[in-house]
Amino acid sequence: MDPTQTLATGSGYWSPLLWLLALVVGLAVALVIRSRGRKDFREGEGRAPFISGNKEPEQGGGHIPASNIYWGFLESMKSYYGRLVPVHTGVPTDYVAWLLGIMALMLIIGLAT
């Protein structure tokens, strides 16, 4: 296999190797910036962060559970999920009903065309 080959998409091309080269250049730039940072800094020696006046949580106490992630997204999509989730009843006969329903619909469409 020739890794330098580009991916022809019919509308254009994409070269994974060139992309990788760009990634390496980006990483090199990041390393240069990092090397210009404070060298005397040691973990745990810094000042406590300001968290709206709250005490900094202990190590391990700052875990954010998965349910809290994208809370805003889920809240704004409540009406969508309110309709979609109840359809997933978990009842096997409902699953069969969906299969038969789609089959019936396609029979009508198939015979009509």
Place this chain on the structure above:
Amino acid sequence: MDTFVMRHLPALLIATPLFAAFLMPLVGTAGRTARNAWAFLGALLTAAIGLTLAWKVWTTGTVLYVFGAATPQQTLPPDAAFPIRIMFQVDAMSALMAVIASLSALGITIYSLSAESKQSGLETFYAMLFLLIAGVLGMVVTGDLFNFFIFLEISSLAGAALVAYRIDDGVAVEAGLKYALLSTVGALAVLTAIGMLFAQYNALNMATLASRLQFTALDKVALVLLAVPLAMKCGAVPMHFWTPDTYTTAPSSVTAFLVVSSQASLYGLFRILYTLYGDLLQFSWATFGWFLIVLGILSMFIGVTMAIPQKDVKRLMAYHAVSQTGYMLLGVGVGLAVLGNADALAKYGKTAMAGGLFHIINHAMYKGLLFLTAGAVFYRCGTRNLNKLGGLGHTMPWTMVFFMIGALAIAGVPPFNGFASKLLIYESVFRFSPFLSIIAMIVSILTLASFVKVFHSMFMGPPRAEFAAAREVPAPMFIGMAILALFVVVAGLAPQPFIEHMINPAVDALVDRAGYIAAILGGR
């Protein structure tokens, strides 16, 4: 090199996993080491045969294998209309699927050696796993519609047994029952359709049937009875409900192969639409093309949006499996919708199909990898609940790296393989309908968002006291994940050779209905 093995590769592809399955209970009596060695050997030989057969197809063309006769046309008695016998017809499309199934089987079996080591009844477990592998491989190489049904049944029954294998877990039994019920109803419809076609045309061979079909009203009914259950088996929305239930409760190695099993059903769907009916759909190309496209769009969007709120990592991944199937349906659906328009087919239809087919192999690898990483986390932590997990990046760094590779690939981030196939789909589908392409891109963004959540919940944050004892998984599980991860990276860095040597021939094989018929009936 016309050796005995080379001549009988198609038969050996099925015989090897069957042999491994049936002898497994006997070998298992010799002890744990003998059982594991037998399982490894069976999977390794199956993969080697699968790859060799595919290589033969790619270098010499379609491989025909007729059981009990020298040629497909030979009949007994000699004046019979057409022989009813088992025939395997392995073209480039079948070869692609055989490679996917046999390679996945190897990685998954190696992984199982450790992942299932603490469980009892492993002789039967591996026997069922090899039956599942044989069923899937049979589905993708057979040239006979009734045999396709038989192999579909073998894979469904073995799959249901494996899902419900741990009977101490009531949910697993329930999931197995759901899978078995839906598979049975679907298979019944498929069998009815095969009966309808046999009654009219006195043939079961796909090429023979394809040459005789008249597209009568009964043929249309048979088409629906074949296509809809296969769409259900591949987890297309709105018939996907069994997928999260089944994938969540099955052992991770089984789930990873159930994904491949679903893709074999997808192969069956494409084979029916393109090879069996093909040109006959000339008045309905758009209808059936849009049937696949609508299923694809619904699967993509509903799958990913249902994944985002999930708290069980495997349930979340199961919804993503539904979502990714949507990309395959979209790509191949666009190809079908423009099949009657030679100009559109050449300009973007074939590229869309190539994207869809490339996504099948890519999805099998990265989704298999993701399920295995979820299994690795469950193996060490005993929970799949994302609310409880956290900080595992400190103790399971390699599992985290494998997860990152799988997650970035499924989200379509370069340079992993998911990006290559999605790029083909985006660009070609855009020329068919920009709206559909935009939906596909939005779904990719949502997929990335979903996996960022999983990554954060499982691996980020300070180490958690309850998982202080967690450490990297044993070597066989590591190797199983590494095999799949390696493919994800290699196919992402060098996609063009895969496209040229595996995917484009598969696209041509699907489109070339006349060639498929001629391979059996002659005339070319």
